[in-house]
Amino acid sequence: MQYILMTYVNEGGWTKLTPAEQAQGVASYQAYSDALVEAKVMVGANRLQHTPSATTVRAVNGKAQVLDGPYADSKEQLAGYFLIDVPDLDAAISWAARCPATHHGVVEVRPVWERCDQSGT
Numbered sequence: 001m002q003y004i005l006m007t008y009v010n011e012g013g014w015t016k017l018t019p020a021e022q023a024q025g026v027a028s029y030q031a032y033s034d035a036l037v038e039a040k041v042m043v044g045a046n047r048l049q050h051t052p053s054a055t056t057v058r059a060v061n062g063k064a065q066v067l068d069g070p071y072a073d074s075k076e077q078l079a080g081y082f083l084i085d086v087p088d089l090d091a092a093i094s095w096a097a098r099c100p101a102t103h104h105g106v107v108e109v110r111p112v113w114e115r116c117d118q119s120g121t
């Protein structure tokens with residue numbers, strides 16, 4: 001079953017790190033990604049651009065309303081995700097617990113809806 005591990009971190013924290021701490025952070029995420037690939041559970045992953053690049057769209061009275069910025073202001077922002085394919089929620093939680101984001105933010109684990117095939121099943 002596929003699960004998405006969404007990483008939420010304070011994106012302003014990166015610039016407060018020393019170059020050595022940034023290098024260590026990059027290395028820890030690379031090692032985590034490598035472990036996912038080696039275990040053959042990685043389906044995909046991406047890092048997101050910072051929240052000022054976000055655009056929010058909603059329908060208001062039947063018309064699209066477009067706003068610059070993210071939907072919600074919060075201490076931690078969605079920074080990226082890992083899409084994994086593992087047997088169950090316990091396995092997904094185990095991988096989430098190993099994610100470096102747990103040391104400076106949170107990782108939300110959510111099962112992915114499986115798409116129906118053409119027959120509707």
